[in-house]
Amino acid sequence: MTTVIRQDDLIESVADALQFISYYHPTDFIKAVHEAYEREESQGAKDAMAQILINSRMSAQGHRPICQDTGIVTVFVTVGMDVRWDATMSLDDMINEGVRRAYTNADNVLRASVLADPDGARRNTKDNTPAVIHHKLVPGNTVDVHVAAKGGGSEAKSKFAMLNPSDSVVDWVLEMVPKMGAGWCPPGMLGIGIGGTAEKAMELAKESLLDPIDIHELQARGASNRAEELRLELFEKVNQLGIGAQGLGGLTTVLDVKVKDYPTHAANKPVAIIPNCAATRHAHFVLDGTGPSLQTPPSLDDWPDITWEVGENVRRVNLDTVTREDIKAWQPGETVLLSGKMLTGRDAAHKKMVDMLAKGEKLPVDLTDRFIYYVGPVDPVREEVVGPAGPTTATRMDKFTRTMLAETGLMGMIGKAERGQVAIDAIRDFGAVYLMAVGGAAYLVSKAIKAAKVVAFEELGMEAIYEFEVEDMPVTVAVDTKGVSVHQTGPQIWHDKIIAAQRA
Known part of the structure; x- marks a missing residue:
């Protein structure tokens, strides 16, 4: 029987799904993080997961972005061959119109991160279009749609290899995961695609992340095929690495491992890894001709009632008066609460500043003895001074770090995840410090920001340089003035603990 699907029904359903997933985590993810939080023994990792859970509940209540x-929007759309469209737009144009409406919704503005001309002008498209769309035509009379929003930090950690047929997938994954660092904001899921061709393996890995978290059910019933055997083995062995939440060291690095495979050429074994971060965002709907398919809000009772208490030994810091002598006493892994004024800046602002310094030009802001926060915030709505403003991946700024420290007098940096060795060496050489904010807790972090104004490079949009005034913004000392990195020491300590406990 033929089904007629109206153009506006698809547009409205896509827009609704994207708004929905911007502030509601899937409840299976919340349950899995809470279970990991309950059994975690590493205090740093436990604190990070507490912030993720609190942020998630706040986002659900406030209808503001988790991160x-x-x-970037990814859509898997399966169209029944008995569907007839009441539409003047193409399928892709309908989906992109849904994306446009979602990201420009005045009640919950979402950050536009998509740039056209990626190796040229890199111009922001202003509405986060176009989406990356995968199509499938099948027997039937419905339109089945999976919508996901994938953050750049986790996407940047994707890995691909064309293995030899006799090579071990497990060995390759265990080699790659530590190299991914913490920029993908663990704990999350790993999607693994095996087989087909290079592009098919990547698509399988991405699609696998749409599946629910069910590793404990699989553990209870046992594997029935090779893909499930890999899931079980990798779930155990990846967690044994001790990377932990936010890479601080701990018992839980992955909440689940997903594996999809596809027949491949006899000479090949293509394998892809795509991680999902702590801002896991995806939704599913089906159009059957009866109108738009809108998401059903979960109950707030699905969220655990978590509180995060700052310990008595926390270090409170006034950014307006802190000195280089003061920061010498800060210890790796220590919790610091920041108050006062900080600057912001990420990729585009750093490149612009470094280019200006190379030309001998004066910077529009004085960075002497200041702290800079790697962030591109969401636009504010209603009474907000700034929208959700969590950290971006700090390693992208590594290549600028030595120049910035040497030529601007910058004292400290705040970002997400680890620093590479080139940045650690520069931090040590100039007696600076790097602090880590929790990735996946953007709405929580924004509540510590009491004032915000653009002070330079306004044309860069969300990548402009802001001045934030903060009160008790929680961070962790990730690299101290001596160049000791908690992202190197923490996982090694917890890997050794996990292995020792298993041998006991």
Whole structure:
């Protein structure tokens, strides 16, 4: 029987799904993080997961983004061959119109992160279009749609290899995961695609992340095929690495591992890894001709009532008066609460500043003895001074770090995840410090920001340089003035603990 699907029904359903996933985590993810939080023994990792859970509940209540990076939209759409469209737009144009409406919704503005001309002008498209769309035509009379919003930090950690047929997938994954660092904001899921061709393996890995978290059910019933055997083995062995939440060291690095495979050429074994971050965002709907398919809000009772208490030994810092002598006493892994004024700046602002310094030009802001926060916030709505403003991946700024420290007098940096060795060496050489804010807690972080104004490079949009005034913004000392990195020491300590406990 033929089904007629109206153009506006698809547009409205896509827009609704994207708004929905911007502030509601899937409840299976919340349950899995809470279970990991309950059994975690690493205090740093436990604190990070507490902030993720609190942020998630706040976002659900406030209908504001879980993460400042509201993602590039990926859509898997399966169209029944008995569907007839009442539409003047193409399928892709309908989906992109839904994306446009979602990201420009005045009640919950979502950050536009998509740039056209990616190796040229890199111009922001202003509405986060176009989406990345995968199509499938099948027997039937419905339109089945999976919508996901994928953050750039986790997407940047994707890995691909064309293995030899006799090579071990497990060995390759265990080699790659530590190299991914913490920029993908663990704990999350790993999607693994095996087989087909290079592009098919990547598509399988991405699609696998749409599946629910069910590793404990699989553990209970046992594997029935090779893909499930890999899931079980990798779930155990990846967690044994001790990377932990936010890379601080701990018992839980992955909440689940998903594996999809496809027949491949006899000479090949293509394998892809795509991680999902702590801002796991996806939704599913089906159009059957009866109108738009809108998401059903979950109950707030699905969220655990978590509180995060700052310990008595926390270090409170006034950014307006802190000195280089003061920061020498800060210890790796220590919790610091920041108050006062900080500047912001990420990729585009750093490149612009470094280019200006190379030309001998004066910078529009004085960075002497200041702290800079790597962030691209969401635009504010209503009474907000700034929208969700969590950290971006700090390693992208590594290549600028030595120049910035040497030529501007910058004292400290705040970002997400680890620093590479080139940045660590520069931090040590100039007696600076790097602090880590929790990725996946953007709405929570924004509540510490009491004032915000653009002070330079306004034309860069969300990548402009702001001055934030903060009160008790929680961060962790990730690299101290001596160049000791908690992202190197923490996982090693917890890997050794996990292995020792298993041998006991």
